[in-house]
Amino acid sequence: IISDLIPFKIFGNADKAIDIEVAEKICEKHGFKLERDKREKGGGVHKVEEVIVEPVAQVVEEVEEDKLELRAPIITFMGHVDHGKTSLLDALRKTQVTAGEAGGITQHIGAYCIFHNGKPITFIDTPGHAAFSAMRARGANVTDIVVLVIAADDGIMPQTKEALSHAKAAGVQLMVALNKCDLPTANVMRVKSQLQDIGLAPVDWGGEIEVMEVSAKTGLGLDNLLETMSLQAEVLELKADPKASPRATVIESSMVAGKGPVATVIIGQGTLKVGQPFICGPLWGKVKAIINDRGESIKSVLPGMPCEVIGFSDMPHVGDEVVVMNSERDVKKLSEERLEEIRQKKLSVPRRSTLEHLFASIEDSNKKALKIVLKCDVQGSVEAVSKCLTDIQSDKCNLDILHKEVGAINESDVLLASASDAIIIGFNVKVENKALTVAKRETVQIKLYSIIYELIDQVKEAMAGLLDPIT
Ligand code: GDP
DSSP: OHHHHGGGTOOOOTTOOBOHHHHHHHHHHTTEEEEEOTTOOSOSOBOGGGEEEEEOOOOOOOOOGGGOEEOOOEEEEEESTTSSHHHHHHHHHHTTOOGGGTTOOOOOOSEEEEEETTEEEEEEOSOSHHHHHHHHHTTOOOOSEEEEEEETTTOOOHHHHHHHHHHHHHTOEEEEEEEOTTSTTOOHHHHHHHHHHTTOOBGGGTSSBOEEEOOTTTOTTHHHHHHHHHHHHHHHTOEEOTTSOOEEEEEEEEEETTTEEEEEEEEEESOEETTOEEEETTEEEEEEEEEOTTSOEESEEOTTOEEEEEEESSOOOTTOEEEEOSOHHHHHHHHHHHHHHHHTTTTOSOOOOOTTTHHHHHHHSSOOEEEEEEEESSHHHHHHHHHHHHHOOOSSOEEEEEEEEESOBOHHHHHHHHHHTOEEEEESOOBOHHHHHHHHHHTOOEEEESSHHHHHHHHHHHHHTOSOOOO
16 A cells, blocks of 8 residues: 555555545545545545445456557647647648548537557547647546647747746647748747747757747648657657556537447557446446547557447536446446445545635645746736745745746646646736636636735645634
């Protein structure tokens, strides 16, 4: 158990309490289901001794190194609106359509796979950082490589920076595609120097970021883009065990007349086959049909590949995991239990960081950093506030600014904070209505200030453990 705790960055011992969420995951790994002791009241941290564990039939397999095989990399395109994400995805897909197949690709399932030199590459076809972070907020880190799309005539724009912060917070591999290089107004040198300025020095300038010149319109550089993705994927050595118990992540779901709930999933491990019973969040299902990105009905899918699955009991959430189990009886039983837990609000809203609870959560869990998304009225304040914040010394915890930018607090900021368990600090800015709604739903804390020393003092006090928790 102590070694199981290490991936959660917890160095446990027999006397140390752990979070209920962590205990839940450890139980699940060993084929147990954790239930809170009925005698126990209230929330907070629970000692493992205070819970009853009951076995359920869920199959959890250890990953064995020697059974791992290379899998397709999963790529997401992000960037500023109109810089050409959709056009690039379409153009890459068209490179696969040979004359004989023209018109053969009809299906839009939210992801597709293309072959480059015989090797598969999977693209998530829902560009934008909102979808990316909404998934991550549910614990699903599906993407291996983010391609930051920047129009070479326009350069780095606010959403380019947002996208970059999302990709950095997720810790995924990053590459840059300079699109619209067919335009006479394209200025590659200017964008490369902008990239250099924000710490993304291109490889040909002695840095580490692959920056490729492409055009979705003329097809310029697309082959090079694919080749570079393949090479990066090789370096990442992305592997999965095709014989393991299948797991897949939902990336899109919808209700289709005549088919019922349909979800697009990407296989994480194992081989998903028609006929297998599965659990997905609180829902259960049995794989009735698998349809690939060409609209063909297939019998099975390998890790890294996308497909559409029919056979869910209801519409699953994006980001939820499909986990295959042994029997239909087991999945129905587990689904009933999970639905009951939801009814009783046991699995309710996730606990998120707040400034006031920062210290408590550092003391009793594995949080070692206060993560902040910072929005200010003008560039001068972004620089001043972030400098003051990073200057705060604390031996109790670190401070990590995930994203800093000028402008009102928007939905993307909230999703980034939610996915990374960060708080949002606004200095002389407003909160967009949509962002307020999402913040409420995701229980993300937004703190607004108009006096700089109040802001700094409060963060300082939180980091020193001096703020009184508010309930
Ligand atoms: P998105 O918002 O990032 O998905 O951008 P779109 O793919 O919708 O593209 C925005 C606009 O730029 C469209 O009018 C495209 O036709 C145009 N566009 C996209 N790629 C290129 C390109 O490589 N060259 C030129 N000239 N126009 C492009």
